[in-house]
Amino acid sequence: MRNLLIFITKYNAFFLFLIFEIASLIIYVKYNSFQKATFINSANNVTGNMYAQVDKLHSYLQLSEVNDSLAHENARLRNQLKTSFYVDTIAKHKVVDTIYKQQYEYIGAKVINNSVSQRSNYLTINIGKNASITKDMGVICNAGVVGIVRYVGDHYAIVETLLHKNTIVSAMLADTKDRGSFSWGDNLDPHMGLLSNVSNNAVPKKGELVVTSDLSLFPAGIVIGKISNTQSKTSGTFLNMDVAIAVDFGKLQYVYVVYNRFAKEQLGLEAQENK
Amino acid sequence: MGRVIIVNIIRFILLVFIQVFLLKNIPLFNLSTPYLYILFILLLPFETPNILLFLLAFILGLTIDAFYNTPGLHAASCVLLALVRVLFISITVQKEGFDNEPEPTVSVMGFRWFFTYALVLTLFHHFFLFNLEVFRFSEIQYTLTRVVLSSIFTVFLMLISGLLFYRIRERK
Numbered sequence: 001m002r003n004l005l006i007f008i009t010k011y012n013a014f015f016l017f018l019i020f021e022i023a024s025l026i027i028y029v030k031y032n033s034f035q036k037a038t039f040i041n042s043a044n045n046v047t048g049n050m051y052a053q054v055d056k057l058h059s060y061l062q063l064s065e066v067n068d069s070l071a072h073e074n075a076r077l078r079n080q081l082k083t084s085f086y087v088d089t090i091a092k093h094k095v096v097d098t099i100y101k102q103q104y105e106y107i108g109a110k111v112i113n114n115s116v117s118q119r120s121n122y123l124t125i126n127i128g129k130n131a132s133i134t135k136d137m138g139v140i141c142n143a144g145v146v147g148i149v150r151y152v153g154d155h156y157a158i159v160e161t162l163l164h165k166n167t168i169v170s171a172m173l174a175d176t177k178d179r180g181s182f183s184w185g186d187n188l189d190p191h192m193g194l195l196s197n198v199s200n201n202a203v204p205k206k207g208e209l210v211v212t213s214d215l216s217l218f219p220a221g222i223v224i225g226k227i228s229n230t231q232s233k234t235s236g237t238f239l240n241m242d243v244a245i246a247v248d249f250g251k252l253q254y255v256y257v258v259y260n261r262f263a264k265e266q267l268g269l270e271a272q273e274n275k
Numbered sequence: 276m277g278r279v280i281i282v283n284i285i286r287f288i289l290l291v292f293i294q295v296f297l298l299k300n301i302p303l304f305n306l307s308t309p310y311l312y313i314l315f316i317l318l319l320p321f322e323t324p325n326i327l328l329f330l331l332a333f334i335l336g337l338t339i340d341a342f343y344n345t346p347g348l349h350a351a352s353c354v355l356l357a358l359v360r361v362l363f364i365s366i367t368v369q370k371e372g373f374d375n376e377p378e379p380t381v382s383v384m385g386f387r388w389f390f391t392y393a394l395v396l397t398l399f400h401h402f403f404l405f406n407l408e409v410f411r412f413s414e415i416q417y418t419l420t421r422v423v424l425s426s427i428f429t430v431f432l433m434l435i436s437g438l439l440f441y442r443i444r445e446r447k
Contacts, residue, residue, distance in 0.1 A: 013358060013361040014358070017329065020332070023350075024354055025347065027346050028346060029347070044341070046341075115299065116302075117302035117305055118345075118408075119409060120344075187417070188417075189305065190305070
């Protein structure tokens with residue numbers, strides 16, 4: 001027993017190393033899937049607040065660019081207003097349209113923390129449970145798809161961006177409606193992604209838009225990017241192609257969280273089917 | 276003794292701030308990301324008891340993890356770094372024959388020793404960190420490039436900060 005104690009005290013560095021290393025590896029393996037609630041992330045109050053403070057300073061430097069993009073978006077939306085169309089028929093009667101009811105709602109949010117250079121990139125946004133954000137909601141911005149909400153705190157939420165190896169979005173070619181799945185390329189370039197599993201009879205053209213498909217949790221037709229290379233590692237029965245991502249993740253300031261009113265119903269039904 | 280504790284607390288906070296709010300945003304070509312915060316563990320005094328050293332490394336790692344959204348990743352790398360530090364110091368430094376409160380800084384230990392010390396420890400830390408993050412061998416070449424380039428960047432920043440404080444001490 002005494003010898004054992006002497007042994008342990010003599011090599012105490014190694015045993016301390018073992019204890020702490022095992023502790024941290026357990027944390028790493030257990031929480032890294034990001035499915036479980038954990039304090040050690042940037043949605044808790046301390047880190048979230050600090051990021052919010054620093055972001056206030058940072059956002060001043062980008063005010064002009066944000067202004068530009070908002071002005072562009074306003075102009076685009078104004079084009080769709082009823083008042084910007086003139087009426088060329090005389091018949092005037094009001095129609096209550098019962099075919100269209102709102103399915104998607106958009107909640108504006110500000111990005112307070114962002115990364116593009118890591119292997120797994122996350123955004124932190126400044127709304128959480130207080131704005132009834134829940135897990136697995138989609139996030140978009142005026143340029144296109146941003147990512148998926150993964151973890152929700154009381155006042156902040158963490159978004160897994162497209163620049164994350166676990167983020168896979170169902171996508172399609174805008175012109176031909178051929179479906180595939182979009183994921184981040186494996187060379188960690190924040191501007192390039194990969195559209196894979198497109199059926200072989202599709203004829204993709206360079207520069208064609210890639211948008212979200214009607215199977216994704218986003219509204220159909222939101223831009224993901226443009227095809228930049230049609231011959232990328234074609235393997236077997238499916239086509240793969242490189243996609244230049246539309247959103248510049250390094251400059252994200254404002255995003256919209258997409259709330260799908262029927263998501264719960266759809267997921268519930270599909271879960272029943274799998275039983 | 277009290278002065279050493281205060282200096283180290285300030286250093287801890289300062290390095291975490293620099294890492295999280297400044298260095299996190301300046302990757303070079305997505306290849307070279309500096310992790311200067313490990314300088315805190317490198318500069319702890321020689322006489323730090325092992326238990327405190329490992330505990331501080333663990334806490335520092337978790338603090339960085341909280342900001343980087345990677346629970347446990349930096350903590351594991353920092354604990355490994357602490358072990359390498361203990362081994363490196365026990366091999367290259369005689370415990371006896373120091374004035375009061377010796378610290379492994381450039382001014383105390385000389386440029387050559389500090390350069391080797393920083394380079395070896397940074398390489399170990401970065402190698403473990405990047406490989407644990409990627410966790411597959413198929414990209415080993417790309418990962419090693421990132422390890423080497425990031426280590427160069429980190430050691431460069433360490434030497435700059437070392438020389439910065441070196442001068443201040445000499446003037447005293």
